[in-house]
Structures are given as C-alpha cells and as structure tokens.
Amino acid sequence: MDLAPSPAAQEIMDRLNAFMVDHVYPAESVYAQQMEEMGPRNHTLPPVVEELKAEARRQGMWNLFLPSLSGLSHLDYAHIAEITGRSPYIAPEALNCAAPDTGNMEILHMFGTPEQKEQWLEPLLDGRMRSGFSMTEPAVASSDARNISTSIVRDGDEYVINGRKWWTTGAADPRCEILVLMGKTDPEAAPHRQQSMVLVPVNTPGVEIIRSLPIFGYHDQHGHCEITFTDVRVPVTNILAGEGEGFAIAQARLGPGRIHHAMRCIGMAERGLELMVRRTLSRDAFGGPISDQGVVRTWIAESRMEIEQARLLVLKTAWIIDQMGVKEAAIEIAAVKVIAPRVARSVLERSIQCHGGGGVTEDFPIARMWASARILGIADGPDEVHIRSVARTEIRKYR
Numbered sequence: 001m002d003l004a005p006s007p008a009a010q011e012i013m014d015r016l017n018a019f020m021v022d023h024v025y026p027a028e029s030v031y032a033q034q035m036e037e038m039g040p041r042n043h044t045l046p047p048v049v050e051e052l053k054a055e056a057r058r059q060g061m062w063n064l065f066l067p068s069l070s071g072l073s074h075l076d077y078a079h080i081a082e083i084t085g086r087s088p089y090i091a092p093e094a095l096n097c098a099a100p101d102t103g104n105m106e107i108l109h110m111f112g113t114p115e116q117k118e119q120w121l122e123p124l125l126d127g128r129m130r131s132g133f134s135m136t137e138p139a140v141a142s143s144d145a146r147n148i149s150t151s152i153v154r155d156g157d158e159y160v161i162n163g164r165k166w167w168t169t170g171a172a173d174p175r176c177e178i179l180v181l182m183g184k185t186d187p188e189a190a191p192h193r194q195q196s197m198v199l200v201p202v203n204t205p206g207v208e209i210i211r212s213l214p215i216f217g218y219h220d221q222h223g224h225c226e227i228t229f230t231d232v233r234v235p236v237t238n239i240l241a242g243e244g245e246g247f248a249i250a251q252a253r254l255g256p257g258r259i260h261h262a263m264r265c266i267g268m269a270e271r272g273l274e275l276m277v278r279r280t281l282s283r284d285a286f287g288g289p290i291s292d293q294g295v296v297r298t299w300i301a302e303s304r305m306e307i308e309q310a311r312l313l314v315l316k317t318a319w320i321i322d323q324m325g326v327k328e329a330a331i332e333i334a335a336v337k338v339i340a341p342r343v344a345r346s347v348l349e350r351s352i353q354c355h356g357g358g359g360v361t362e363d364f365p366i367a368r369m370w371a372s373a374r375i376l377g378i379a380d381g382p383d384e385v386h387i388r389s390v391a392r393t394e395i396r397k398y399r
Contacts (some may be wrong), residue, residue, distance in 0.1 A: 103256075136166060
C-alpha cells in the first residue's frame with residue numbers, strides 16, 4: 001500500500017503550498033474585512049476570493065477534486081485537500097473545490113443527462129455559479145434518510161414538490177442557481193427505493209429561503225439555509241438517474257466527499273498545531289516560555305500523534321477507493337468521518353487554550369475552525385450513525 005502522492009500531485013502540492021503562502025494567507029484578513037464591510041448577514045462573495053480564483057485557475061489548480069478532469073487519484077486529492085483545509089473558508093473555493101458544489105458536480109457527472117450537464121454541470125465546473133444540496137429536514141430525524149418526508153409527486157410532465165428543508169449549504173449565496181433536492185416519489189416502495197433526487201432551480205415559484213442558520217454564531221458566507229417548497233413544479237426531465245434512485249445517489253455522493261472533509265480537517269488540525277507551538281514559544285509565564293510547561297508539551301505531543309494517526313487512516317481510505325471502489329471502502333469512510341473531525345476539534349481546543357483569551361476571538365482563525373469541525377460531527381450523518389456501522393461490521397465477523 002503506497003500512500004505517497006503521485007509525481008503530478010506532488011508538483012501541484014508544491015505550487016499550492018506557495019499559493020497559500022503568497023496569496024491565501026495574506027487574503028484572510030482582507031476577506032474578514034470585506035465580510036465586515038458588507039454586513040454579518042450579507043452572503044455576497046468578497047471580491048478577494050474572485051481574485052484568488054483567477055490566480056488559481058491561471059496556475060492550473062482548478063477542479064482538482066474530479067479525477068476525470070484532473071487526472072488525479074482520490075489519494076492524490078486527499079493530500080491536496082489537506083493543504084486547502086489550512087484556510088477552509090477561502091482556499092477550497094479558490095480552487096473550485098468547495099462543498100457542496102463538489103458533491104453536486106460529482107453526482108451530475110455520474111448521473112446527469114447530457115442536457116442536465118450542459119445546463120448545470122458546465123457552469124459549476126467553470127465557477128460561474130454555485131449550488132445547494134437539500135436533504136436534511138427539521139421535522140424528522142434525518143440521520144435516517146428513510147425518514148425524509150418531502151413529497152415529489154408526478155403530475156403529467158412535471159413533478160410537484162412540497163416540504164421543508166434546512167442546512168442547505170450554499171443556498172444563501174446570490175450565485176446559487178440550482179438545488180439538488182431529495183424527497184419521496186413512492187412512499188409505498190421498499191424503504192431504500194422511496195427516495196428520488198430532482199434538480200430544482202432556486203428561482204422556481206414556491207421556493208422560499210426562510211433564513212440562513214448560524215454555526216455557533218458564525219454566519220458563513222455561502223449560508224446554511226432553511227427552505228420551504230410549496231407546490232414547486234419542475235419538469236420530469238429534472239430527475240437524477242430515475243425514480244427510486246435517491247438513496248443510492250446519496251451514498252455515491254457522500255463517499256468521496258467525506259474524504260474531502262476529512263483531509264481538510266487534517267489541514268485545520270495542522271494549522272491549529274502550528275499556531276499553538278508558535279504562540280507558546282512566543283509567550284513567557286512563570287519564568288520561561290509557555291512551551292516549557294509540561295502540560296503544554298503534552299498537548300503538543302498528543303496533537304502531533306493524533307494528526308499522524310488520522311492522516312494515515314484517511315489516506316488508506318482514499319487508497320481503497322482508488323483500488324477497489326467506494327463500496328469496498330464503506331467502513332473506512334465511516335471511520336474517517338468520525339475520526340478526522342474529532343482530531344481537529346481536539347487539537348484546535350488545545351490551541352484555543354494556549355492562545356488564552358485571544359483564542360476565542362476572530363483575531364485568530366482557531367475558534368471558527370473549531371466551530372466548523374464541531375458541525376462535522378453532525379453533517380453528512382452524525383458520528384453515532386457511522387460508529388454504529390463500524391460496530392455492526394466488526395460484530396458480523398464473529399457471528
């Protein structure tokens with residue numbers, strides 16, 4: 001099992017590291033300032049990110065997440081995604097590799113018709129628009145996707161959609177033009193054949209964005225929206241793959257995407273550890289640098305060991321996906337979905353403590369990254385669901 005990046009990926013990683021130092025890290029303060037000037041509930045993309053996108057595209061670092069376009073493996077991209085995770089709010093979008101667009105582009109690439117690809121996939125790949133993924137619902141336990149109750153009823157050449165969604169990431173961005181919505185087309189079918197996915201343009205009558213939900217008080221630029229769908233009509237040609245395929249599409253979408261999230265979590269943890277070490281080396285207390293304190297040295301050592309373990313598990317998972325497919329990596333995908341955000345939270349928590357009062361402010365990126373790592377214990381399925389899957393597989397070995 002070779003977990004090293006390919007020569008092509010290593011060359012991109014070298015350029016990406018330079019891009020981060022020369023362009024992305026200096027842009028973080030500009031991004032924060034532009035967001036502040038636009039107001040806390042404004043979801044327009046700060047101009048500095050468009051500048052970063054132009055530079056990344058000029059350097060050929062664009063759509064790296066999609067193997068058929070980039071020529072990279074999932075393992076290669078795992079190494080690259082870690083680097084972007086060091087600045088998770090602007091680096092992924094600068095490379096057109098930000099969620100939920102990556103997952104939506106993947107399923108359009110896999111399941112979309114030629115017409116759907118022309119209308120929606122091409123503009124997404126070109127970075128001219130954004131998209132949302134409407135799956136989670138406030139009225140049911142969405143950790144079990146079979147509970148989803150939004151109805152998709154065929155009426156002649158149209159589907160009529162009624163329901164309520166929330167945590168539709170990306171929908172508040174003015175550039176968001178399309179939603180991938182999951183609902184039930186046949187409540188009487190087998191449990192995993194009741195759901196379907198349809199493409200719903202945001203400007204369709206009956207689509208109402210109620211609000212953007214904050215994460216621990218942070219309002220992300222792209223927004224995480226609650227949306228109502230009231231007698232929303234779309235052509236039957238907007239369905240993805242066919243009726244009853246929604247659950248299968250969701251599984252196909254979430255597999256590689258969890259690797260993306262997991263590796264970005266490793267990047268966040270690495271950034272947190274770096275800031276922790278630099279901070280404790282530069283602050284004196286009780287007769288010497290804080291880094292001389294035994295408890296701090298333990299935190300630093302524990303952080304390094306946790307990061308290395310998590311990284312190896314994520315890289316192994318990416319390798320299995322490349323060699324044997326998503327289905328064969330199901331348990332590893334479930335494991336990294338739990339482990340990577342958990343490690344990020346642990347390291348960032350220690351980093352916050354080492355920064356003292358500054359750690360909980362926006363003077364440093366740590367608190368906001370911790371908030372993102374915390375929500376990843378729930379997003380794409382709560383940790384408990386994935387732990388249940390790992391346990392069931394382990395028990396099955398001995399039955």
